[in-house]
Amino acid sequence: MTDAEIRALILELIGEIAPEADLASARDQDDLREAFDLDSMDFANFVVALHDRLGVNIPEVHYNRLFTLERAIDYLRDAVAQ
Amino acid sequence: MPALGADMEAGTLVEWLVKPGDRVNSGDVIAVVETQKGAIEVEVFQTGVLSDILVPVGERVPVGTVLAQIDGAERATPAPAAEPVITPPPIVAPRKTPPLRAVVAPRVGRLKVTPAARRRAAALNVDIATIVTGSGVEGSIRLADVESAGAAPVRAAAKRGLDLSQMRKAIAAAMSRSKREIPHYYLTETVDLSAASTWIERFNVDKPPVERILPAVLFLKAAALALREQLRLNGAYENDAFVPSSNIHVGWAISLRGGGLIAPAIRDADKKSLAELMGAMRDLVERARRGNLRSSELTSPTVTVTNVGDRGAESVTGIIYPPQVSIVGFGRVVARPWVVDGRIESRPLVTVTLAADHRATDGHIGGLYLAAVARLLQEPEKL
Structure with a gap:
């Protein structure tokens, strides 16, 4: 997957979890939880959705690597490639 | 028209999911009503044949109005809202087909x-x-x-949505009534979460994401189990008397995006496994935010538990939801210095609070309750 595809997927999944989110305002360095008001249940559902769509089983200790778009893209690019 | 909140006076019928002649079974969802808390699915607790619809779509009627008639109605099972808490839903009519969610x-x-x-x-x-x-x-x-x-x-499905200004009015009415009528007392306990945190990490580590649980699940289960030890914190205060509940139906506080708060019930929370509680929480959060809650979920809580989560404040002191007599709050888990065996260590801590109705209990009971919650969280494997 390209970085653009991963970014689009992340925003698509967040859009499903938080339909009212202004996805166009997403900046790569923003904390996704703050930017889109995601609580711990939302974030858990986000990880579930990533697992479902990409087949990537993200351990809990790596959750902090998904907190920003920039870091999430880096992490998922590597995870998908493995 | 069921009473779906402490200060609900009326509701608007927005959709019938059954028609005259349909057979209905206890537990079926038969109608959707619009309330200040959004669109709520109305269930019936009788089995029979719907003979007549008495309130047309679009009509706003007071709480207690008969919405429909069921011929041959017999209570097949106890109504989920039959605990001594809130006025049970009045007679309505159901339907055979599944809910139209x-x-x-x-x-x-x-x-x-x-x-x-x-x-x-x-x-x-x-x-x-x-x-x-x-x-x-x-x-x-x-x-x-x-x-x-x-x-x-x-x-x-029926067009659903939340009018947040109406919800704000409902919250204002209920909380004002609470502060006006209920003599609250407040207690706080700081709990070491080392054992619980370690246990959750081990529980989740080999599981796929969908089977993992959140710390909130442990809080919920501990809060529910501790109520078994202090029954006077679980029930309702009505007509100048405390009425205990034999069931522990936890109203789980859910914040709605854009504002608003609702606390639908997780029934028999003390009897559910951690996995079941996680599933119930996930389901309720999703449906609450989508506007798909059911009437019995709003009428049956016997206590409320609120958890501010990992982005919330360090502690939360709640306001009791009438006619309940207590609300338990869990703050954000924080790492803080903690004395262990005479040494200072960094430990994950959570502040647990209890706001309780002084007409039903005294602080001694509340203190014993918080001690039980703290004790239960030290043995997460037994939850």
Whole structure:
């Protein structure tokens, strides 16, 4: 997957979890939880959705690597490639 | 028209899901009413044949108004709202077909559905219950299954939505009444979460994301189990007397995006496994934010538990939801210095608070309750 595809997927999944989110305002360095008001249940559902769509089983200790778009893209690019 | 809140006076019938002549069974959802808390699905607790609809769509009627008649009605099972808490829903009429919610949320031990699949089903208006076999692990229903079933949509659900200004009014009324009528007392306990945190890490480490649990699940279970030891914190205060409940139905506080708060019930929370509680929480959060809660979920809580989560404040002191007599709050888990065996160590801590009705209990009971919560959280494997 390209970085653009991963970014689009992340925003698509967040859009499903938080339909009212202004996805166009997403900046790569923003904390996704703050930017889109995601609580711990939302974030858990986000990880579930990533697992479902990409087949990537993200351990809990790596959750902090998904907190920003920039870091999430880096992490998922590597995870998908493995 | 059922009373779906402490200060609800009326509701508007927005959709009938049954018609005269339909057979209805206890537990069926038969209508949708618009309240200050959004659209709520109305269930019936009788079995029979719907003979007459008495309130047409669009009409606003007071709480207690008979909405429909059921011939041969007999109570097949105890009504979920039959505890001594809030006025049980009055007679209404049900229907044979399943609820018309576009999505049937997963239930542990029965239908397994991934969150992505559920959301896609909602987007495509697919009734998940119609998907016989999923392609996922142990037959769980995955996104692809929903997309495959997309060609067979069910009838569109009623237009749902939340009027946040109305919800704010409902919250204002209930909380004002609480502060006006209930003599609250407040207690706080700081709890070392080392054991619970370690246990959760081990529990989750080998599990796929959908089977992992959140710390909030442990809080909920501990809060519910501790109520077994202090029964006078679980029930309602009505007509100048405390009425205990024999069941522990926890109203789980859920914040709504854009503002608003609602606390639908997780029934028999003390008897559910951690996995079941996680599933129930996930289901309630999703349906609360989508506007798909059921009447019995709003009328049956016997206590409220609120958890501010990992982005919330360090402690929360709640306001009791009338006619309940207590609310338990869990703050954000924080790392702080803690004395262990005479040494200072960094420990994950959570502040647990209790706000309770002084007409029903005294601080001694409340203190024993918080001590029980703290004790239970030290042995998470037993929850």
